[in-house]
Amino acid sequence: MDVDLTILVGTMTGTAQLVAQELELTLDDEHTRVQTKLMDALDAGVFDGGGLFLVCTSTYGQGDVPDNAKALYESLQTARPDLSGVRYGIVALGDRTYAETFCNGGKRFDAILAELGAKRIGEPMLHDASAGTLPEEVAAEWAGPWIARCRETSMLAA
């Protein structure tokens, strides 16, 4: 079964964008069409029509979403669309040095999407910048089983 995937990127210094590029390279094949969008200037309308999404975002400030993700996050909070047609995964970048707010940017998107009725596939991937691993490598390994699971669940639903 063919799958269309949209990767939404929240980033301050480009790491999440690099991770998204690697995810696109890993996942885009004859059965999976991948489109990557920076969150800049997006609002809740990006989820219109439902579909499969991967939210790939870092964390800044006091556990906030990055600046380029703020408009989208706030639009979800205010417009509160019904996202029951949306399935999603989370790739959250953070740093355990910020113990209290580790990967909160991704966790915030996870919480609001679930609250609006979207269905998460798999566990969120949480990357710790202080762990010495490369986020793009960890994400590429995580992504294969994740997309397989997405395919399985869409076959069950079909």
Ligand SMILES: Cc1cc2nc3c(=O)[nH]c(=O)nc-3n(C[C@H](O)[C@H](O)[C@H](O)COP(=O)(O)O)c2cc1C
């Ligand atoms: C000023 C600043 C604040 C940060 N705050 C947090 C935080 O609260 N929680 C967290 O898990 N990571 C935090 N981080 C770590 C970043 O999210 C992490 O380095 C990430 O890989 C950066 O990705 P980006 O280049 O896509 O923005 C912070 C980094 C900086 C520079």
